[in-house]
Amino acid sequence: MIKIVLSTVVLFTFTVIFVNAQALKGRVLDRASSPIIGAYIIHIASEHHAHTNESGYFVLPGVKDGDSLQVSHIGYEPQIIVVSNLSREVTVRMDETAIELGEVVFSQEVNPVNTLSRIDLKTNPVNTSQDILRKVPGLFIGQHAGGGKAEQIFLRGFDIDHGTDINITVDGMPVNMVSHAHGQGYSDLHFLIPETVERVDFDKGPYNADKGNFATAGYVNFQTKRGLDKSSVSVQGGSFNSVRTVGLFNLINDKKNNAYVAAEYLASDGPFESSQNFNRLNLMGRYGLTLEDGSDISLIASHFTSKWDASGQIPVRAVQSGQITNFGALDDTEGGYTSRTNIALNHTKLINDRLFIKNNAYYSTYDFELFSNFTFFLEDSVNGDQIRQRENRAIFGAESQLTYSNTFSGGEYALQVGVGLRNDDIRDNELAGTKNRDSVRFVTQRGDITESNYYSYVNFDLYLKKLRINPGVRVDYFNYLYQDDLTPEYDPQSLSAAVVSPKLNFIYTVNEDVQVFLKSGIGFHSNDTRLVLERPNNESILPRAFGADLGGNFKLWPRLIVNGALWYLRLEQEFVYVGDAGIVEASGRTARRGIDLGLRWQANKWIYFDGDFTYSYARSIDDPEGNNFIPLAPRITTTGGLSFEKDGFAGALRARYLQDRPANEDNSVVAEGYTVLDMNASYTFNAFTFGFFIENLLNTDWKETQFDTESRIRLANGNLEPSPVNEIHFTPGTPFNFRGFVKFTF
Incomplete structure (x- = not known):
């Protein structure tokens, strides 16, 4: 192929x-x-x-x-x-x-989601790494390991863990980590400096031929700014001994050359009684060059390093008994270290009036070490159950995409062809039992992984007056290789597998104010190499996802835009590799369906309102009724906010709501929902901007992440519990958190 x-x-x-x-x-x-x-x-x-x-x-x-x-x-x-x-x-x-919603028109050639996401980004700029992912309507996140671990993601009835069912990229470079020490698809976005984000491109469902592995619930691609028109330096400080400083420095900005560098440093003790000792350093540089022949070249380089301590997930019973507070810890030796260095080269060229080519290549090195203790003294009543997960890897990838477009008597068409590859070379991928983050008690798994993904896709757009027909097909081929370092001999195991993913979408633009669509497609997510090699008959190595969306975009009034969709997504039988235990679990077939609704309203030139509502119904297909709930799958989510900008003043009041949801298969254990209100305001005078951010304005007591976990703890009197207990373990959400800032632009 x-x-x-x-x-x-x-x-x-x-x-x-x-x-x-x-x-x-x-x-x-x-x-x-x-x-x-x-x-x-x-x-x-x-x-x-x-x-x-x-x-x-x-x-x-x-x-x-x-x-x-x-x-x-x-x-x-x-x-x-x-x-x-x-x-x-x-x-x-x-x-x-200024943004003017009255200027929005729907057309076949332009994806309205991209237009609306740009509006959201401008009216509510991101200021933390957590804010970046929240720009996708209906996407919720949770942090449960001291701020340095990748966030847990929820979208369309999925507990996506850290990225198993969402494809995330930055400037075309993948963020998801295959066969990761902690979990499949692990996506740590903390290397991205929020102020460098120019655009958030996303879609929900498996409907895009150019998006491959993990694009089942959807995809998100972040585009960084090509250049800067001005430089800026900002300093933030506030609750929990938090300090953040960001610098963006314009080096070159003319007709042919653009260059800038950016740096971010963040340190915080966090709200926990045992300090998180969190610190993170980000460095980034980008250079752009436009040649005489119309070629456009961008070179992007970045480095990120982070270190932290964590109080982990604590059992409800330990708080209710008074043994610890919401922000206490039973094992405060959790935490970790991670770093990532990236270099990417992007090239585009309009060859002539029919042909456009886009190429990109990237190389990353990555280190990861995480200490966790989920069950305390369940397995080892003397030393405890702390585990260490670690790895170091190198990632190389490249993609070429060619688009040919033309017109005919009845309309237009565009043919897009792409080929690419990604190779992950992972060394010392390990799961071990440790104590106090130093002594190793045992090693469960350790080995070297090489995983390669070769792919090609064809995407065709046919424009017939008001109707756009978009068929496509993608072919992915995987090669897996694993050398188990715990075996006495060098005997690498290998296996190959392939999957075909067809797509078919229809978009009908009634007029500039009404557009309806029907999307359908098959996507997939790969499984961990170690799991794959346990299934030599290719059983569920690349489980497929079958999806469909029916919806539309409607401009009801000059400044009121509403969008909505009815959707369905079914996943095949799959086996999941659990990195925390080094075991394989069968999850069975699942089906999800739901409703997405969004609203954007501009009251006048300087007041803007947005709101998004999602409902998801998620069930296991093969389990009996009443015992077929999907743990932690979100059911109802709502986000919304009111923002303003006038005469140098700007600000926003934003809320997010997550309903109670099942924490286990029979819904006998419930993960509590929450409503959190955030606020920000600023004033710009000449070159200076002064402002503040407030997280959790009402100081709500909420649980950011929750898991139904069996554990055994040491009581306040020093004795162990007589028997294990199964209940909710949680990480508390941030209490009232104030940060002031000053920014100088020059």
Whole structure:
């Protein structure tokens, strides 16, 4: 399949590269040189139009020298340009202005989700790493290990753990870790500096051919800023001895070159009685170059390191008995260390008015060490049950994507072909029993893993007046290799498997105010290499997910936009590798269905309201009724907020609600829901901005993460419990947390 696709790419290249069509080629950027996606370019005389792609490029046929064009996009000042030299590519730079929902129009070429996510990002900027993922409507997170561990993710009736069923990338570089020491798909986003995020691209469901492994509940791709128009330095300080400083420094910003560096340092004791001693350092640099032939090249490099202590998940009974408080600990020796270094090279080029190519390559090194104690003295009544999970890995990957577009008498079409690979070389992937984070009591597993994923996909878009038909297919091939270091001989095990994932989507744009869609597709998530090798008959190695969405986007009033979807998702039988125990558990087939609703309303030029509601019904298919609940699957979630910006003043009041949900299969143990209210405000005067953030404004007592766990603890009198107890173990949510800040822009 890969050879066929590569041949197709070569054929297209030599067929169209010398085509000399009469069309204007150009690019639309903001003042910081970041591409503006979905900008609307209209030929004023004929009203023929085009839109910019994900790199800001556009092609507008039927243009001659002297013609006038209008360029517009929500949140930017519209421009009129006059074509002076059709043979040269034009670059348009746009100035930002206030968001105006009345300017939003639905079209076949532009994904409205991307437009709305940009509005959300501008009206409610991210200021913590946790805020980044919360930009996806209906996505909830939970932190339960001192701030340094990847967050637990909930979306569409899934307890996704740390990323098993959501595909997460940054500038095209994968965040999910396959065959990770802690859990499959582990996604630590803490290497991303929030202030560098330009755009959040996401979709729910397995409907995109260019998104592969883990894209079952959906995907999220974060795009960092290509450049800066100004530099800035900010300092934050507040509750729990928290300090955060961020610097963004513009080095170059001209028509051909862009470069900046960014740095972040964060330290905090946290709200726990035993200090988290948390600290994190992030460094990032990005350089962009536009060549005379229209090629655009970006080089991105970053380094991240973090270290922390944790109080872990504590049993309810220990709090209710008064042995500890909500913020106490039974084992405060938990914690960990992690680091990641990335380098990525992205290249795009508009070859001619029909052909666009995009290439990216990346290399990462990663270290991870985590100490946890979930059951205390259940397994070892003398030394305790602390475990250590660790690994170090190198990741290499590359992808090439070629898009060919053309018109015909009845409409337009675009054919997209992509090929790529990812290789993970993981050394000393280990699970061991430890005590006090130093002495090793036993080693359960240790080995070296090599996992390779080769893939290709074809995506076709057919535009027939108001109807867009989007079929696609993706083929993924995996090769697994594992050398068990606990065996006396060198005897690596290997296995290969493949999966085909077809997609078919329909988008019907009734008019500029109404758009409806029907999406369908098959996705998958891979399983841990060690599990795969235990299933030599390829049984559920690459379990598939079958999904469908029916919904629409509606502009009911000039400043009121509503979107919604009815959805269904079914997962095949799968076996899950549990990294905390080094064992395999069967989870069976599952089915989920639900409703997503979203609302965006602009009361006037400076007050903006947004709200999102989700309902999910999740059940195991093979288990009997009443014993088929999926633990921790969210049922009802609601998020919303009111934001404003006027005359230098800005602020927001935001709330999130998560309903009670089952913590075990028969719903006899319940994970408590919560409602949390956050607030922020700032004032900008000349080059200075002063402001504050408040998390948990009402000081709500809430449980951020909860698990139904069997454990045995040592009581206040020093004796062990006579027998184990099964109940909720939790990590408390942050209490009232105030942080003030000052920012200087220059």
